[in-house]
Amino acid sequence: MENEGMIIGYTGNSSYGVRYVQYNILGNLFEVSSKYVPPIQALGRGASGIVCCARNAETNEEVAIKKVGNAFDNRIDAKRTLREIKLLCHMDHENIIKIKDIIPPPMKESFNDVYIVYELMDTDLHQIIRSKQALTDDHCQVSLMNLNPFCNLYVVDLFV
Incomplete structure (x- = not known):
């Protein structure tokens, strides 16, 4: 796919004073904090979102970023996303994936997609x-x- 994983644009400073970068992942716009740098590669697509891998420039750690698109379009998906975040933030076990970060939306007024950053797993x-x-x-x-x-x-x- 053309431009897959390449920077396709920049968003100015957000509501939080953070610079955002836009990527094309599996034909979807990923808009993440500029601290997550290439190589950005698609890992897969599931029922609750699209996942890519990136490198955190601050820690030099490879991470997985899941985009839950239109997370608030229906109540069930919104609750499911919130439940996943709340549960995983309270878990501390070697066999349960850890949340590393939640990327705040570029603009509070247009908050529709949720980006969850996980540790990158082999499988x-x-x-x-x-x-x-x-x-x-x-x-x-x-x-x-x-x-x-x-x-x-x-x-x-x-x-x-």
């Missing part, structure tokens, strides 16, 4: 399940042990 459960490589008993046992932190969520009534 996800979906890729493992779809892989043609057979899962051994050891793989299954480790996967089940990795699900253990989620069992604790029900105990503390976080999933209501």
Whole structure:
């Protein structure tokens, strides 16, 4: 796709005094803080948004940025996005992805998309399940042990 992951524009200083950069990711406009620099590459598209990877220029760390487009168009999606952010901000476990940052919108008046910055992972459960490589008993046992932190969520009534 033409201009994929390339800077396609700059937004002046935002409501927060931050400079923003615009990228084309899978045909969608990503408008993120200028501290997230190329290479910007698409990682995938899911039910709740589009994910790309970038580098945080301040920490030199590679991160994943998820754009939840039109996050407030319907109440269910808005609540789902808020729930994801609130839960992950309270989680601290090696098997649960961590939120590194929430990118504020360039202009408060036109706040419609939510950008969540995560630690960049090598793979996800979906890729493992779809892989043609057979899962051994050891793989299954480790996967089940990795699900253990989620069992604790029900105990503390976080999933209501």
